Amino acid sequence: MRQVFVAAMVVACVGSHPLTAQPQGVQPSARRVFPFPYETVVLENGFRAYLIKAGAPGQVAYVSIVRTGSRDEVEPGKSGFAHFFEHMMFRGTEKYPNYDAETTKMGAFRNASTWADQTAYYLVANTEYLEKIMDIESDRFMNLKYAEPDFRTEAGAILGEYQQGAREPQRWLNEKVREAAFEKHTYRHTTIGFEADVRAMPQAYEYSKSFYQRFYRPENVVLVVAGDFDIPKAKALVTKYYAGWTPGYKPPPIEPEPAQTAPRERTVKYPGRTLPIVAINYKAPAWDAKNRTGVALEVLGQVAFGPNSALYRKLVLQERRVQSLFPSFGLSRDPYLVSVQTMISNPADVEAVEAEVTAAVKTFQETLVDPKQLADTKSAIKYGFLMSMETAQDVAFAVMPTIVNTGKLEPIEEYFRSLDAVTPEDVREAARKYLIDSGRTTITMVQEG
Amino acid sequence: MRAMTAIGIAAALVFGAAQEPAKAGPYVADERIIALPEAESPFVAFNIWVKSGSASDPKGKEGLASLTASLISGGSTREDSLEQILEKLYPMAAGYGASVDREMTNVTGRVHRDNLDAFYALFRNALLSPAFTEADFNRLKAQRMNFLERARRYSRDEELSKDLLFWMAYQGTPYQHPAEGYVDSVRSITLDDVRGFYRDHYVRNNVVVAVGGGYPGGFPERVRKDLDTLPQGTVREIAAPAPKPPAGTKILLVEKATDASPISFGYPIALLRDDPDFVPLLVANSYLGEHRNSVGRLYQAIRETRGMNYGNYSYIEAFPGGYATQQPRVNVARRSQLFEIWIRPISQTAPGNLHDRTLFATRAALFELDRLADGGMTPEAVAASKEFLRNYVGTWGATISRRLGYAVDDAFYGIPAPGFLQSLKAAIDKVTPAQVNAAIKKHLHSDTMYMVIVTADAAALKQKILSNQATPITYAGERKAALLEEDKAIAALPFKVKEADITILGIDKVFQ
Numbered sequence: 001m002r003q004v005f006v007a008a009m010v011v012a013c014v015g016s017h018p019l020t021a022q023p024q025g026v027q028p029s030a031r032r033v034f035p036f037p038y039e040t041v042v043l044e045n046g047f048r049a050y051l052i053k054a055g056a057p058g059q060v061a062y063v064s065i066v067r068t069g070s071r072d073e074v075e076p077g078k079s080g081f082a083h084f085f086e087h088m089m090f091r092g093t094e095k096y097p098n099y100d101a102e103t104t105k106m107g108a109f110r111n112a113s114t115w116a117d118q119t120a121y122y123l124v125a126n127t128e129y130l131e132k133i134m135d136i137e138s139d140r141f142m143n144l145k146y147a148e149p150d151f152r153t154e155a156g157a158i159l160g161e162y163q164q165g166a167r168e169p170q171r172w173l174n175e176k177v178r179e180a181a182f183e184k185h186t187y188r189h190t191t192i193g194f195e196a197d198v199r200a201m202p203q204a205y206e207y208s209k210s211f212y213q214r215f216y217r218p219e220n221v222v223l224v225v226a227g228d229f230d231i232p233k234a235k236a237l238v239t240k241y242y243a244g245w246t247p248g249y250k251p252p253p254i255e256p257e258p259a260q261t262a263p264r265e266r267t268v269k270y271p272g273r274t275l276p277i278v279a280i281n282y283k284a285p286a287w288d289a290k291n292r293t294g295v296a297l298e299v300l301g302q303v304a305f306g307p308n309s310a311l312y313r314k315l316v317l318q319e320r321r322v323q324s325l326f327p328s329f330g331l332s333r334d335p336y337l338v339s340v341q342t343m344i345s346n347p348a349d350v351e352a353v354e355a356e357v358t359a360a361v362k363t364f365q366e367t368l369v370d371p372k373q374l375a376d377t378k379s380a381i382k383y384g385f386l387m388s389m390e391t392a393q394d395v396a397f398a399v400m401p402t403i404v405n406t407g408k409l410e411p412i413e414e415y416f417r418s419l420d421a422v423t424p425e426d427v428r429e430a431a432r433k434y435l436i437d438s439g440r441t442t443i444t445m446v447q448e449g
Numbered sequence: 450m451r452a453m454t455a456i457g458i459a460a461a462l463v464f465g466a467a468q469e470p471a472k473a474g475p476y477v478a479d480e481r482i483i484a485l486p487e488a489e490s491p492f493v494a495f496n497i498w499v500k501s502g503s504a505s506d507p508k509g510k511e512g513l514a515s516l517t518a519s520l521i522s523g524g525s526t527r528e529d530s531l532e533q534i535l536e537k538l539y540p541m542a543a544g545y546g547a548s549v550d551r552e553m554t555n556v557t558g559r560v561h562r563d564n565l566d567a568f569y570a571l572f573r574n575a576l577l578s579p580a581f582t583e584a585d586f587n588r589l590k591a592q593r594m595n596f597l598e599r600a601r602r603y604s605r606d607e608e609l610s611k612d613l614l615f616w617m618a619y620q621g622t623p624y625q626h627p628a629e630g631y632v633d634s635v636r637s638i639t640l641d642d643v644r645g646f647y648r649d650h651y652v653r654n655n656v657v658v659a660v661g662g663g664y665p666g667g668f669p670e671r672v673r674k675d676l677d678t679l680p681q682g683t684v685r686e687i688a689a690p691a692p693k694p695p696a697g698t699k700i701l702l703v704e705k706a707t708d709a710s711p712i713s714f715g716y717p718i719a720l721l722r723d724d725p726d727f728v729p730l731l732v733a734n735s736y737l738g739e740h741r742n743s744v745g746r747l748y749q750a751i752r753e754t755r756g757m758n759y760g761n762y763s764y765i766e767a768f769p770g771g772y773a774t775q776q777p778r779v780n781v782a783r784r785s786q787l788f789e790i791w792i793r794p795i796s797q798t799a800p801g802n803l804h805d806r807t808l809f810a811t812r813a814a815l816f817e818l819d820r821l822a823d824g825g826m827t828p829e830a831v832a833a834s835k836e837f838l839r840n841y842v843g844t845w846g847a848t849i850s851r852r853l854g855y856a857v858d859d860a861f862y863g864i865p866a867p868g869f870l871q872s873l874k875a876a877i878d879k880v881t882p883a884q885v886n887a888a889i890k891k892h893l894h895s896d897t898m899y900m901v902i903v904t905a906d907a908a909a910l911k912q913k914i915l916s917n918q919a920t921p922i923t924y925a926g927e928r929k930a931a932l933l934e935e936d937k938a939i940a941a942l943p944f945k946v947k948e949a950d951i952t953i954l955g956i957d958k959v960f961q
Binding site for chain 1: 489491492531532535536539540541542543559561584587588591592595598599600602603604605607706707708709711741743744752753754755756757758759772775776793794795796798799833836837838839840841842843844847848849924925926927928
């Protein structure tokens with residue numbers, strides 16, 4: 001639905017959650033960051049499931065993560081298809097022709113979302129329904145069936161979804177940033193897709209079936225069940241319902257983005273009223289728990305442009321020259337962008353504000369970050385995650401970025417070891433290595449007229 | 450923005466020596482303290498309810514309650530500059546914010562219990578000793594003006610149409626203006642106005658303390674004691690609005706260059722949570738249009754079967770910001786409510802004549818409403834809706850902050866322990882088809898209403914509505930004969946509206 005790259009901000013404090021059941025599997029310990037006990041199930045067909053015991057009396061969150069999103073839309077004219085397909089997954093099977101009716105009976109909270117790197121399907125329901133959910137969910141992942149008229153009808157709903165947010169300034173800007181920063185890689189288009197492709201969707205019935213065949217396979221899907229349930233029983237259910245799924249995932253040939261060699265700058269017009277927004281983007285590496293400079297880059301985003309940064313104090317609070325300033329430095333499965341975005345109060349001040357941002361970048365390339373600020377930022381990242389995990393669904397969502405990027409939950413621990421090890425020199429190195437002019441794409445969005 | 454400001458999103462750690470937690474138990478709701486102890490929880494949530502909202506804005510200063518709250522939650526205190534506050538919050542994944550609705554202001558916060566003391570000092574100071582500096586005021590007012598002049602008019606047409614529906618229905622009452630105010634009224638607000646609103650409304654007899662989660666014993670009492678250092682005051686009573694349904698249908702068309710048209714319509718209903726008809730009508734409304742769910746008739750008819758848009762829902766309580774949340778909002782409790790239908794944007798560029806799809810979708814919603822209002826629900830439909838709803842409401846209180854929000858709303862409505870949300874499942878189970886159909890008969894109709902449509906070429910839409918010509922739609926694929934028959938009836942459904950009752954407003958004049 002939205003295409004936002006979420007930082008893998010993951011951790012929590014050991015021992016802060018009361019643990020009652022102690023199943024086999026991974027237990028919280030002084031050396032582990034993820035605070036909940038869990039078990040991993042790996043089936044012969046490549047399917048993985050993480051079963052996490054996490055609070056929420058009487059409820060479970062059931063999250064199926066398909067490691068396919070708009071990133072996988074390699075064919076011309078098919079942008080937006082991963083998201084469209086997400087909608088088709090609610091159209092039923094032979095065994096359960098009416099998915100909505102089945103889940104409605106449970107009073108389940110259910111939805112799905114598609115992003116650049118994943119499509120996630122989720123339900124929250126009473127634990128008593130766990131087996132029923134597993135039956136229904138595994139069934140639609142293996143035996144989805146829909147007729148062409150239904151397919152065409154759903155395409156109309158997608159156009160509605162496209163249009164309901166098409167003129168939001170952020171959507172408009174995001175489209176332009178991607179188009180300017182990428183030439184080859186599929187990150188060039190947004191998850192909702194190009195409008196012309198959305199309008200052509202009703203004709204793609206046959207293609208939709210091949211999409212399902214290629215991507216909805218056990219090697220490409222990871223299940224996370226979080227909540228209050230019996231883990232050994234759930235393990236058996238995973239085998240019962242998913243072991244019969246035939247493997248056959250075919251990774252799409254995603255063209256890597258060629259190295260950018262010169263800065264790109266564009267001014268785009270917004271068809272409405274807005275103050276100028278400047279988005280300064282830099283090419284960034286793929287998410288890798290072991291790449292300490294990459295992890296240091298995420299730290300740098302907060303240190304340099306977050307609410308406790310010198311630049312924020314100057315531009316937002318003291319001089320009030322901008323209405324907002326924020327970093328988006330989360331990394332993705334493939335090399336994407338890190339960005340700083342600011343909304344400028346006085347249109348005549350745009351260039352000067354841009355210069356302030358690049359001057360801040362230069363400062364971090366030349367000087368070492370204050371050790372206290374570094375320590376505070378590490379703790380902000382870590383405990384930001386802890387604060388985010390209140391409900392079972394929160395817990396499942398919190399591990400999603402790591403699973404999307406790697407196919408596994410376990411690298412969370414590696415990531416936090418890297419974070420702990422980040423030094424002021426690493427942060428400086430991240431600024432020198434990644435926040436370089438030749439990798440920069442600056443988009444200034446102003447209103448028409 | 451929705452009258453919400455927040456500062457500090459970061460993280461707290463330092464695992465301090467935990468104090469003895471308060472025991473879990475039923476919450477205590479009295480005039481002054483609401484406590485929801487959940488000893489197992491690592492979090493503590495706050496909700497300070499100031500019993501004044503935008504309905505208390507002085508005439509000409511609409512938006513004052515909201516701007517005051519944003520200074521509380523996003524400004525300096527006499528103890529700390531905003532820079533210092535942000536620096537202290539930064540290493541705690543904690544922050545606080547404020548929301549303002551017609552009748553209530555809620556200053557809320559959440560923290561890991563290990564950091565409770567450090568956080569609480571900042572939170573308390575925000576409420577008790579706001580500095581109200583010129584710098585904070587100028588910054589936050591400039592942000593608010595930008596929202597009013599640009600973002601509100603140009604980001605989400607569907608949210609705008611909903612706000613305008615309430616504006617139409619509550620003309621001449623304190624509920625008329627949106628909490629964020631108007632362009633001109635906010636422009637006229639001074640820092641002295643803000644200080645005055647704080648002085649008059651943030652008084653100890655107008656403030657209720659709500660605290661939940663894993664706090665130490667005696668903590669809510671400590672918060673209450675601190676807030677009792679606020680002076681006593683006399684807060685002017687606001688009479689509850691009692692709007693009447695319009696005579697006939699009144700339509701507001703907002704002229705705007707747009708590719709898709711959202712539609713909102715509705716009318717006042719005399720029904721609050723403590724009314725015996727409330728739960729029966731909740732069941733009926735779930736059947737008609739459960740928010741962001743595919744179970745409702747409106748969704749099925751307009752999106753699922755006809756593929757016309759992204760979703761279609763109905764409401765018996767205010768539900769601002771519905772595009773951003775799947776669960777009901779808390780702390781938008783009101784003494785007067787509308788019945789409301791929300792049709793998400795209908796494409797103006799899909800095949801067919803301009804406006805035909807917009808009017809077809811509007812007619813389809815009226816058709817479904819009519820069918821329910823006239824025919825009621827079968828016992829089977831009631832049973833199915835109850836079965837869904839009795840479980841679904843269990844997901845509405847997922848976090849401590851939400852449970853606390855519901856508890857505050859209970860205090861507003863005078864609902865005794867164990868409270869609305871906790872009693873809802875049992876209340877749904879008890880509802881009979883006769884009660885549901887009686888509530889439908891009493892409260893729902895499709896005859897008279899307020900309606901808002903945001904559209905390109907509003908003049909042409911006005912003419913098309915007045916002409917009452919049929920507005921058929923076409924499909925990309927083959928359809929069953931029964932559906933096409935029904936389409937014919939829907940496309941020709943008459944609008945009973947007079948020319949004088951259709952108003953056109955340019956987007957740049959909206960909420961001026």
